[in-house]
Amino acid sequence: KMNVYKFGNKTADGNTSMKNLLGGKGANLAEMSLLGIPVPAGFTITTEVCTKYNEVGQDATVAMIKEDVEAAIKNVEFIMGSTFGDKENPLLISVRSGARVSMPGMMDTVLNLGLNDEVVMGLASRTGNERFAWDSYRRFIQMYGDVVLGMKPESKDDIDPFEEIMEALKHKRDIELDTEFTIQDLKDLVYDFKEAVKKRTGHDFPTNPWDQLWGAVVAVFDSWNGDRAVYYRNMHGYPADWGTAVNVQAMVYGNMGDNSGTGVCFTRDAGTGEDVFNGEYLINAQGEDVVAGTRTPQQITKLGSIRWAELAKVEEEDRVKNYPSLEELMPAIYHELNGYQQKLEDHYKDMQDMEFTMQDGKLWILQTRNGKRTGAAMVKIAIDKLKEGSIDEKEAILRVEPNKLDELLHPVFDPKALKKANVIAQGLPASPGAATGQIVFFADEANKYKNTILTRIETSPEDLEGMNIAKGILTARGGMTSHAAVVARGMGKCCVSGAGALKINYKNRTLTVDGHEYHEGDWISLNGSTGNIIEGKVATIEPELSGEFAEIMELADKYSKMKVRTNADTPKDARVARGFGAQGIGLTRTEHMFFEVDRIKAMREMILAETVKGRKQALEQLLPMQREDFEGIFEAMAGLPVTVRLLDPPLHEFVPHQLAHQKELAEDMHISLDAVKAKIVELEEFNPMLGHRGCRLGITYPEITEMQTRAIIEAALNLKERGIEAKPEIMVPLIGTLAEFVSQEEIIRATAQKVFEERNDTIEFLVGTMIEIPRAALTANLIAQRAEFFSFGTNDLTQMAFGYSRDDAGKFLPIYIEKGILKVDPFEVLDQEGVGQLVQLGTERGRSTKPDLKVGICGEHGGEPNSVEFCYNTNLNYVSCSPFRVPIARLSAAQAQI
Numbered sequence: 001k002m003n004v005y006k007f008g009n010k011t012a013d014g015n016t017s018m019k020n021l022l023g024g025k026g027a028n029l030a031e032m033s034l035l036g037i038p039v040p041a042g043f044t045i046t047t048e049v050c051t052k053y054n055e056v057g058q059d060a061t062v063a064m065i066k067e068d069v070e071a072a073i074k075n076v077e078f079i080m081g082s083t084f085g086d087k088e089n090p091l092l093i094s095v096r097s098g099a100r101v102s103m104p105g106m107m108d109t110v111l112n113l114g115l116n117d118e119v120v121m122g123l124a125s126r127t128g129n130e131r132f133a134w135d136s137y138r139r140f141i142q143m144y145g146d147v148v149l150g151m152k153p154e155s156k157d158d159i160d161p162f163e164e165i166m167e168a169l170k171h172k173r174d175i176e177l178d179t180e181f182t183i184q185d186l187k188d189l190v191y192d193f194k195e196a197v198k199k200r201t202g203h204d205f206p207t208n209p210w211d212q213l214w215g216a217v218v219a220v221f222d223s224w225n226g227d228r229a230v231y232y233r234n235m236h237g238y239p240a241d242w243g244t245a246v247n248v249q250a251m252v253y254g255n256m257g258d259n260s261g262t263g264v265c266f267t268r269d270a271g272t273g274e275d276v277f278n279g280e281y282l283i284n285a286q287g288e289d290v291v292a293g294t295r296t297p298q299q300i301t302k303l304g305s306i307r308w309a310e311l312a313k314v315e316e317e318d319r320v321k322n323y324p325s326l327e328e329l330m331p332a333i334y335h336e337l338n339g340y341q342q343k344l345e346d347h348y349k350d351m352q353d354m355e356f357t358m359q360d361g362k363l364w365i366l367q368t369r370n371g372k373r374t375g376a377a378m379v380k381i382a383i384d385k386l387k388e389g390s391i392d393e394k395e396a397i398l399r400v401e402p403n404k405l406d407e408l409l410h411p412v413f414d415p416k417a418l419k420k421a422n423v424i425a426q427g428l429p430a431s432p433g434a435a436t437g438q439i440v441f442f443a444d445e446a447n448k449y450k451n452t453i454l455t456r457i458e459t460s461p462e463d464l465e466g467m468n469i470a471k472g473i474l475t476a477r478g479g480m481t482s483h484a485a486v487v488a489r490g491m492g493k494c495c496v497s498g499a500g501a502l503k504i505n506y507k508n509r510t511l512t513v514d515g516h517e518y519h520e521g522d523w524i525s526l527n528g529s530t531g532n533i534i535e536g537k538v539a540t541i542e543p544e545l546s547g548e549f550a551e552i553m554e555l556a557d558k559y560s561k562m563k564v565r566t567n568a569d570t571p572k573d574a575r576v577a578r579g580f581g582a583q584g585i586g587l588t589r590t591e592h593m594f595f596e597v598d599r600i601k602a603m604r605e606m607i608l609a610e611t612v613k614g615r616k617q618a619l620e621q622l623l624p625m626q627r628e629d630f631e632g633i634f635e636a637m638a639g640l641p642v643t644v645r646l647l648d649p650p651l652h653e654f655v656p657h658q659l660a661h662q663k664e665l666a667e668d669m670h671i672s673l674d675a676v677k678a679k680i681v682e683l684e685e686f687n688p689m690l691g692h693r694g695c696r697l698g699i700t701y702p703e704i705t706e707m708q709t710r711a712i713i714e715a716a717l718n719l720k721e722r723g724i725e726a727k728p729e730i731m732v733p734l735i736g737t738l739a740e741f742v743s744q745e746e747i748i749r750a751t752a753q754k755v756f757e758e759r760n761d762t763i764e765f766l767v768g769t770m771i772e773i774p775r776a777a778l779t780a781n782l783i784a785q786r787a788e789f790f791s792f793g794t795n796d797l798t799q800m801a802f803g804y805s806r807d808d809a810g811k812f813l814p815i816y817i818e819k820g821i822l823k824v825d826p827f828e829v830l831d832q833e834g835v836g837q838l839v840q841l842g843t844e845r846g847r848s849t850k851p852d853l854k855v856g857i858c859g860e861h862g863g864e865p866n867s868v869e870f871c872y873n874t875n876l877n878y879v880s881c882s883p884f885r886v887p888i889a890r891l892s893a894a895q896a897q898i
């Protein structure tokens with residue numbers, strides 16, 4: 001293995017399979033070079049060098065790679081025909097980060113490196129363009145100052161120190177645009193920038209190109225541990241030891257005049273997945289100008305340009321004159337680019353996101369990568385690629401990221417409500433979705449209200465965290481490839497960008513459209529699919545599983561043998577889950593049914609009753625209600641198994657804690673307030689989660705188990721009379737010993753028998769148990785002598801295996817994760833190393849007694865992709881999760897098997 005990999009001129013040391021070592025960008029640059037696509041020559045310093053740097057520091061790292069880097073620069077000089085640091089014919093370079101996965105805008109880039117007071121003269125005479133040379137120089141000092149020398153704004157309200165100098169000069173010269181600066185102005189700016197650097201850092205700006213290069217390399221390595229990158233990594237669960245590669249590449253210029261330009265393009269629509277080549281470009285601009293969103297970019301294709309003009313309300317004549325597409329303006333270059341995009345998509349068999357630059361009429365491709373896309377686009381592209389025959393069914397399933405399906409399960413605007421909506425402006429449909437929230441103007445205030453719309457002139461990588469928190473993102477500037485748009489699509493967050501009609505005033509915290517003023521805290525809604533910005537709140541409806549989404553789900557089921565059930569407590573949830581493909585219910589928590597107003601009273605009377613008779617009377621009131629609940633649920637799941645769990649939570653959760661309610665209860669029950677209070681005190685426990693709950697309730701109050709069993713069996717019989725098949729599975733919670741289970745099982749069977757005799761009819765049902773206490777897992781071979789099925793309650797199992805209270809862990813888990821003591825929250829992602837052993841062992845021991853024992857999981861982990869994979873590997877029969885996670889679990893189950 002080498003430390004430095006060269007590429008350019010149709011050759012390369014590396015290739016696309018080396019992403020872990022070269023980063024995504026480096027590996028693809030090498031591959032493109034091998035494919036004969038024109039990439040500016042360069043080289044990649046590996047991610048392993050970055051990791052080494054983090055261990056041994058700067059000096060040792062530089063010493064280690066110095067010779068290789070010098071040789072690689074020589075190679076670039078040879079290919080490009082210019083010399084690094086040369087006064088006559090200088091080679092300038094860019095230095096960019098590149099991790100193994102793309103982290104847009106998360107890490108740093110320095111362009112135009114190699115300039116100093118002498119080299120700038122060479123650049124001017126070589127290109128015959130003095131203005132361009134000095135403009136490049138001032139950009140270089142600005143970027144290098146920011147990225148390498150830490151010349152950042154000092155606070156949120158401050159502007160960038162270099163911008164401040166430029167603004168002052170514009171003011172003095174009474175001009176508005178950067179392009180109005182004269183050559184002398186640019187020279188003055190360079191001088192002032194360097195002075196500002198000296199004043200703030202105490203050092204001269206480095207003039208030696210090699211010093212500049214090493215400074216930039218080290219800064220890129222450091223950016224891997226910068227706040228933005230760390231936040232992004234944590235958000236996606238990427239480990240810190242991946243490191244970033246550094247890509248050093250010859251500069252090509254999009255800002256050399258009207259025959260130059262730069263752009264970004266996608267081989268398919270990243271928002272919808274539609275198979276249309278699209279993208280944006282700017283004439284006479286450098287790469288960052290397109291993404292920064294400061295100028296309105298033009299469309300690459302004519303079709304895109306016409307669509308854009310419609311949205312932006314630009315007349316055709318105006319469009320052709322002022323915003324022509326690349327296809328119309330530079331047909332030959334467009335033709336060449338179109339060829340490369342097809343070639344690259346065919347080669348990578350996936351949608352590509354490419355960057356290009358035209359320097360004086362010559363096209364260069366600077367980067368290609370698998371494009372970020374929304375959940376909807378992800379599914380559509382996978383299915384389309386399958387239908388085109390470029391990937392097979394298994395690959396199509398693997399292309400879909402389970403957690404991203406979540407986006408397709410969120411509510412969409414109700415078409416009826418949209419008809420009445422007051423559309424105040426329109427921007428670009430940058431990332432689909434429906435978002436309603438209160439306006440905030442600063443990323444660090446995105447959590448000021450429960451639902452917020454982050455409203456900005458444009459966004460920058462610093463805003464990432466706030467963008468993640470906000471429900472939607474709205475920008476006044478920037479196109480479909482602006483930072484806001486790209487990042488929002490990656491997050492699957494609704495975004496409307498480039499709404500030019502908006503006037504945003506950060507200072508007053510106002511948004512003005514057509515003379516109407518909106519303030520921070522006002523409600524607005526965004527339609528990310530049309531670009532509409534709507535006043536106030538708009539009603540939403542549940543989405544459906546249809547089209548390509550349904551196709552990928554069917555495909556997933558074809559490849560997975562593990563079943564997916566749902567946790568549902570109401571007929572409505574059961575119906576939703578069935579719509580998402582649930583193959584039964586793995587957990588109905590019966591207690592939730594008791595919290596409704598008219599029921600909780602009967603429940604409380606039951607709890608406070610002093611005698612068995614009193615308790616039975618109260619339970620009798622509850623019986624018809626429970627029976628009705630079960631009928632609804634069984635009907636929604638007709639023909640599929642439904643696991644109903646007996647009462648589980650500590651009784652104390654049901655008693656009234658407010659004085660008024662206590663008084664009311666005393667009156668209803670004809671007992672004194674003091675008696676009620678005394679009973680409540682009596683029910684209080686030090687550790688309710690380890691207290692009087694689960695099967696302990698049914699053991700101390702068998703009447704409860706009797707009533708619930710009766711409700712279940714009667715409901716099933718009632719459905720049978722109506723010709724509907726119910727398949728109840730009665731589940732005993734929280735057992736630790738076989739004897740506990742047996743005591744409940746006997747009551748259940750006896751009660752069922754009684755009902756069968758009364759009704760002179762029977763149905764089939766199972767009696768099983770949750771495995772959620774470590775002792776139950778350890779003695780599973782004994783418990784399986786009687787239990788007909790197991791369901792792992794990994795919420796309680798995690799709680800008891802770690803000894804972390806489920807209800808209190810929120811206080812310390814974030815600190816554990818921050819300190820690296822835990823990698824993730826074990827209540828979210830199953831701890832395979834520890835708790836997983838109990839699941840494995842419980843399953844094995846259970847099946848050692850009953851080889852075909854049905855085993856499932858119904859803790860929260862049942863819908864988490866990694867945990868689902870673990871369940872598959874542990875040979876569970878099913879996972880059960882909340883309705884909205886059913887598709888995610890179905891896909892994860894298929895991926896685990898592939």
Ligand code: PEP
Binds near residue numbers: 587793797858859860
């Ligand atoms: C569990 O403990 O994992 C479980 C599913 O039950 P509950 O969350 O209701 O305790």
Ligand code: MG
Binds near residue numbers: 795796
């Ligand atoms: Mg539990």
